[in-house]
Amino acid sequence: MSHPSKTFSKQASKTLYEIIFNRRDVRGEFNNKPIADEVLARLLIAAHHAPSVGFMQPWNFLLIQQETQRTAVHKLFQTANEEAKQQFDSERQNLYQSLKLEGLLTSPLHICVTCDRNRAGPVVLGRTHMHDTDLYSTVCAVQNFWLAARAENIGVGWVSIFHEAELKKLLKIPQEIHIIAYLTVGHVNSFHQTPDLARKGWRNRLNLNDLVMHDEWNNHKNNNLSDHIQSQLERLNPDPKNPENKS
Amino acid sequence: MSHPSKTFSKQASKTLYEIIFNRRDVRGEFNNKPIADEVLARLLIAAHHAPSVGFMQPWNFLLIQQETQRTAVHKLFQTANEEAKQQFDSERQNLYQSLKLEGLLTSPLHICVTCDRNRAGPVVLGRTHMHDTDLYSTVCAVQNFWLAARAENIGVGWVSIFHEAELKKLLKIPQEIHIIAYLTVGHVNSFHQTPDLARKGWRNRLNLNDLVMHDEWNNHKNNNLSDHIQSQLERLNPDPKNPENKS
Numbered sequence: 001m002s003h004p005s006k007t008f009s010k011q012a013s014k015t016l017y018e019i020i021f022n023r024r025d026v027r028g029e030f031n032n033k034p035i036a037d038e039v040l041a042r043l044l045i046a047a048h049h050a051p052s053v054g055f056m057q058p059w060n061f062l063l064i065q066q067e068t069q070r071t072a073v074h075k076l077f078q079t080a081n082e083e084a085k086q087q088f089d090s091e092r093q094n095l096y097q098s099l100k101l102e103g104l105l106t107s108p109l110h111i112c113v114t115c116d117r118n119r120a121g122p123v124v125l126g127r128t129h130m131h132d133t134d135l136y137s138t139v140c141a142v143q144n145f146w147l148a149a150r151a152e153n154i155g156v157g158w159v160s161i162f163h164e165a166e167l168k169k170l171l172k173i174p175q176e177i178h179i180i181a182y183l184t185v186g187h188v189n190s191f192h193q194t195p196d197l198a199r200k201g202w203r204n205r206l207n208l209n210d211l212v213m214h215d216e217w218n219n220h221k222n223n224n225l226s227d228h229i230q231s232q233l234e235r236l237n238p239d240p241k242n243p244e245n246k247s
Numbered sequence: 248m249s250h251p252s253k254t255f256s257k258q259a260s261k262t263l264y265e266i267i268f269n270r271r272d273v274r275g276e277f278n279n280k281p282i283a284d285e286v287l288a289r290l291l292i293a294a295h296h297a298p299s300v301g302f303m304q305p306w307n308f309l310l311i312q313q314e315t316q317r318t319a320v321h322k323l324f325q326t327a328n329e330e331a332k333q334q335f336d337s338e339r340q341n342l343y344q345s346l347k348l349e350g351l352l353t354s355p356l357h358i359c360v361t362c363d364r365n366r367a368g369p370v371v372l373g374r375t376h377m378h379d380t381d382l383y384s385t386v387c388a389v390q391n392f393w394l395a396a397r398a399e400n401i402g403v404g405w406v407s408i409f410h411e412a413e414l415k416k417l418l419k420i421p422q423e424i425h426i427i428a429y430l431t432v433g434h435v436n437s438f439h440q441t442p443d444l445a446r447k448g449w450r451n452r453l454n455l456n457d458l459v460m461h462d463e464w465n466n467h468k469n470n471n472l473s474d475h476i477q478s479q480l481e482r483l484n485p486d487p488k489n490p491e492n493k494s
Contacts, residue, residue, distance in 0.1 A: 016395060045476065060459075126408060216309075
């Protein structure tokens with residue numbers, strides 16, 4: 001006999017869409033209010049219930065709370081960010097330099113999310129042909145964590161401007177473990193309504209209909225779905241015009 | 248003047264946790280009820296509002312609905328799965344063979360989610376030092392899609408037993424585009440309460456406390472957080488004992 005499974009209401013999906021649309025990559029708005037262990041526990045449980053290839057659960061969560069460690073990580077960022085800046089042309093460099101790209105010193109908690117590729121032995125169900133699916137599973141855990149944090153009104157920023165080898169050395173992470181994400185986590189003064197990089201003129205949201213294809217690559221057909229994407233965008237309003245610029 | 252941002256209620260986070268805990272990797276329960284374009288539009292909007300490195304939005308969504316294409320994809324799976332099976336030792340092979348690993352013929356819609364690494368030019372903000380962050384952004388889009396689908400009571404299965412080159416050829420995907428996920432999508436008769444691979448005895452849920460470390464690798468300390476993880480697991484009950492085995 002099949003067991004009845006949970007049916008979610010319209011209200012539940014509406015709530016999820018609001019959480020998804022209001023999630024931000026937080027850099028400048030952290031405050032130093034500590035995160036309650038009870039809340040952090042729930043965020044980690046959400047991460048741990050991500051899908052994983054072969055039910056491998058290849059993730060670890062390395063929590064960095066010591067101030068000396070957070071400061072040392074910030075130094076690694078500064079060096080790498082100086083190198084990163086040089087890679088853009090001179091006009092972009094000015095804009096790049098004006099962007100706040102991390103909240104490493106202002107967030108009370110960092111989490112290094114890693115992937116142990118050997119967790120389930122050498123042969124993993126579902127990873128035999130697409131070998132990077134274990135890395136991708138770990139990203140699913142990151143995204144669960146991020147959405148759960150937003151629903152708990154806690155900010156998360158993903159910082160990726162580091163030399164992985166130096167970060168591993170500092171955190172004593174073994175060579176064979178992969179760093180997937182380095183997250184800054186904390187309460188925030190507010191969440192912006194639009195992504196920083198859109199608001200600052202770095203890059204805009206693309207048109208979703210341009211990204212959808214049918215049955216084979218580059219087959220963009222105008223059909224019912226395109227119309228529905230347009231009308232659902234108007235109804236859900238995921239990218240409100242930002243009044244923050246006007247103040 | 249800072250603009251007030253959305254504050255989510257306790258009820259909102261409770262809803263999100265329920266969605267996360269009830270999401271399944273669906274293989275055997277699809278039915279042939281078509282997905283309304285209005286709903287599919289919302290799922291794609293949710294995916295498109297994932298975070299992305301440098302706001303790159305490197306994803307495309309290739310929707311496969313033609314039966315000839317879905318059948319051809321299933322053939323690719325069959326060949327690869329026969330190879331995959333051979334990689335396990337003989338005891339595991341019997342169990343492997345008994346597992347339902349895809350719903351390619353029963354789901355009315357497949358989505359190939361890809362990553363265009365050149366979307367934002369050769370130098371991407373945030374990808375200068377960790378080059379795979381664009382692949383990871385695309386996985387965030389997959390996870391948003393998956394959770395949104397669950398909230399709309401629609402099943403998703405991630406199938407990864409393919410030769411990527413053959414799948415690209417069939418779908419006319421250019422060489423330089425990366426396939427991140429191949430999803431089967433459809434209405435379902437029911438969702439299982441626990442992951443298939445746990446229920447079938449392939450692999451169990453790991454203990455979350457074993458996966459959490461502090462300030463440097465392998466530093467597992469028993470602290471308040473461990474106790475809170477235990478008590479929140481009891482409160483949220485994300486892995487209920489499965490009555491399905493008993494029937």
